[in-house]
Amino acid sequence: MRRALPAARELDGWTRAAKALGDPTRLAVAIALRDGERACVCDLAWIAGREHKLVSHHVRQLKTAGLARSERDGKMVMYELTDRGRALVAAICSAPAARA
Numbered sequence: 001m002r003r004a005l006p007a008a009r010e011l012d013g014w015t016r017a018a019k020a021l022g023d024p025t026r027l028a029v030a031i032a033l034r035d036g037e038r039a040c041v042c043d044l045a046w047i048a049g050r051e052h053k054l055v056s057h058h059v060r061q062l063k064t065a066g067l068a069r070s071e072r073d074g075k076m077v078m079y080e081l082t083d084r085g086r087a088l089v090a091a092i093c094s095a096p097a098a099r100a
Contacts, residue, residue, distance in 0.1 A: 013066070017088055020065035025050055026058045030081060030089050033068065038080045 006014075021027050028048040033039060039047070045055040059079055062068035067085030070077050081089065 017065050017067055017084060020062055020067055021088060021092055023058065023061075025054060026062055027089075027092070029055060029058055030062060030067065030085060031093060033079060033081045034086060034089050034093075038078045040076045040078055044079070 021030060025048065028050070029044050032044055032047045036043075036047070041052060041056045041059060044059065045052040048055060059068060059070075062085065063070060063079075067082055067088060068079050069082055070079050072078075
């Protein structure tokens with residue numbers, strides 16, 4: 001079992017990713033991105049019911065943890081979950097996402 005244990009560096013990465021979703025605002029933003037695929041900060045703030053500045057801060061933390069990525073679309077910056085982010089949100093939120 002000891003030989004099968006991932007390297008400390010890999011464990012650190014997993015720990016950072018898991019901690020990133022340990023905040024209710026970040027989890028709400030991640031769930032919104034899971035359900036909506038892509039969104040800008042202004043839309044995420046409205047969906048999560050949080051202030052724009054707060055959501056901007058939290059989406060940066062999701063990016064730093066490797067759970068989200070951004071892409072410029074004209075003047076807008078659009079965010080989406082990475083594969084790792086999707087997998088972690090799926091593991092945390094076992095209920096299926098409601099689709100409109």
